[in-house]
Amino acid sequence: MVPATPLPTDALSISGLSLRYDGPSVLEGVDTRIVKGAMTAIIGPNGAGKSSLLKAILGLEPATGTVRAFGQPVARAMDRIAYVPQRAAVDWDFPVRVIDVVLMGGYRQTGLLGRITPALKARAADCLSRVGMQDFASRQIGALSGGQQQRVFLARALMQGAELYLLDEPFAGVDAATETAIIQVLKSLRAEGATIVAVHHDLSTVAAYFDRVLLLNRRVIAEGPVANTFTRERLAQTYGAGLVMAMPA
């Protein structure tokens, strides 16, 4: 792979990104770019380092290498990036209501000592209705189903007003209604010019949902438009030859 030199069309340019703990490496010299305004799926087998890649991009894992977002070091562009974890590691009994969680996404706008304004509240209600959860605003967060919780965390990300959204398996273990709601929100975000990156498991929906794929197995196997990158041959390289079943080519 050629080391990625930042292009103006990149939302993310990643070069030499490596991560290892005590055992074998999780990521080995990842060089790639994420194209602005597109929806990119990160695909690869279990243990390929997909979730770790998102966390390493965000600086949540102690990785080496460089990541630039919108041409800046990623730490300085954090206000333009939103992250939706696979299942937030939170205490689901915590005494917060759904609307409180969404309002947390407005933290950067209000800052350390800031107060919550009526305008902020109106925007939070708006974000909640975009994910179809307006009727649940004053429910306690633990009283929701898994899919509903996922939508609330997406609403919190919307509240951040980001330009780049990183989502870790947004469709894993959610109901059909949630999956439809989430994909509609993501597509409308793309229409507004945002960039979407999602770790994705379901190979059958890749072509319907995404513009581009990033095939990952600890290193980048390929990155490009779905049409010429999401091929049987590339998948065999990613997953290992024997494991590719009946795939839409």
Added chain:
Amino acid sequence: MWQALALQAGYNAALVSIGAALLGAAAGGAGAFLTLRRRALMSDAMAHATLPGIGLGFLVMVAFGGDGRFLPGLMLGAALTAALGLWAVQRLTRRLPEDAATGAVLASFYGFGIVILTVIQGLGQGRPAGLETVLLGSTAGMLRQDAILIGFGGALVLAALWALRRPLSLVAFDPVQARLMGLSPRSMDAALMALVLAVVLVGLNVTGLILIVALLVTPAVTARLWVRTVSGTATLSAAIGAACGYIGAAISAAVPDLPTGPVIVLLAFLGFATSLLLRTGGRANA
């Protein structure tokens, strides 16, 4: 002090040292399983919850015209409220984090115990003087019959631990597997808690209820720094506890004004700190 260590400082001092050693071994052994089950602070709640029972036991015995300081009566009261405290922790844990439940029970039972103690002082009957030693243990030398009781109690707990060592290890290591093998983790936990309670009751006279948790936890976590197996941890922990009890009792017998319980606790901490430095000193935080 060397005389005391070599059991030559008199019959009484020798008995006290041996009693403290047996208690230390029992606490170390039981504590090893307790910390493996991640219930270290449960013993602290139990210890504090003995206080109202001791006070109530005293009041009841005085009310029936007896000597308020009759030890078995006090112990029975202590065991009852400690068990009640344990039950309360378990009930509260259904709706609250376990550490909050533990702390709440610890503080409110203890507070109630203090109320009872002030009631006893106010009534001024039945020789209440010295009842406060259950807080911090006996500062002066221990009596012969106390030492014998402590030694016997410690030996009984040790024997029970030995008998139950296999099921306790299994449950500590893998509760699910233990259940598949026909062991009930709940009843093993109950047995373990009963043994810990016995240690607490016996230990009250030596370290007092505030410091007894150190006898259970510190040798156990020290042993875990050296040994990986469950039975190895329990054995080493019992050995460390015995050594701390023995040396601590000897030192406090030889040096005036040195209270037994705190000295034992400080020795145990010294052992822990040394082990921690030896075992992780060379490595960076992993």
Added chain:
Amino acid sequence: MPEFLALSLPPMLIASLAAIACALPGNFLLLSRRAMLGDAMSHVVLPGIVAAFLLTGSASGLVMGAGALLAAGVSALLIEVIARRAKMEPGAAMAVVFTAMFAAGVVLLETTGTDGIHLDVEHALYGNLESLIWLAATGPASLLDPAALAALPEELPRLAVITALLALALWSLWRPLVISTFDPVFARSQGIPTALVAAGLTAATALAAVAAFQAVGSILTIAMLICPPATARLLTRSLPAQVAVSLAVALIAANGGYLLAGYGPPLLGLPFTVSASGMIATLAGLMLALAAALPSQAAPARL
């Protein structure tokens, strides 16, 4: 009335302030599963006070308070280092540290003969709320008399300042505190220094514990850090409501407990009073038990 002003009002105010000072950080300790930190903190206050007295020879509340704060800081650091290095559960690390420091305090106290000052272990363990009286009070007019007010127990203004500080800190840092307690990963992605927030909460706990300890002893401190927030947790669904209810519970326990201890036994015809701090802790525990017995208000537990 003068008797109430002189003998009961100051201890009730002090108990109320101590209860509020403890309940404020207690709410967040509870939610971040660090409730037992209060247990550890209130035990290490003793060695801090003894060491400060031995080193400086001063029995002033400020010097000993500084010593206690230092000891609390050292213990928090030790617990953190030990839990990480030995990879043990925080509860075990706490037990190892606070028992060792408490034992050191007792040994220091017993071997150096610090009996001269009014500093004994039992006092430290259950406080002496009843002794915090205001003898200069002669009637309601004393409340406006600067000379009389100057003779109030020194614990009162000190606790008032510390409680106000804690309330101000909580009010102004509410959002970062809530966000990093609820979702530390998200908080970090929003640029909130979560480690600093956690350390700040530890410091607030230490401050509350030390201030309360000097006035009301260690049992009450632990009870007030844990019981009112836990009671409120069972009765409310949103965090602002939880904090508000915890303060109400704390105030009821503090004042109700004090009155019960002082006036209860005489009403029963008994010629003595019982420990006020013990009764306050008992009442706080009873209120928690009552809340736990009520049907659940909170959302059903996890899915």
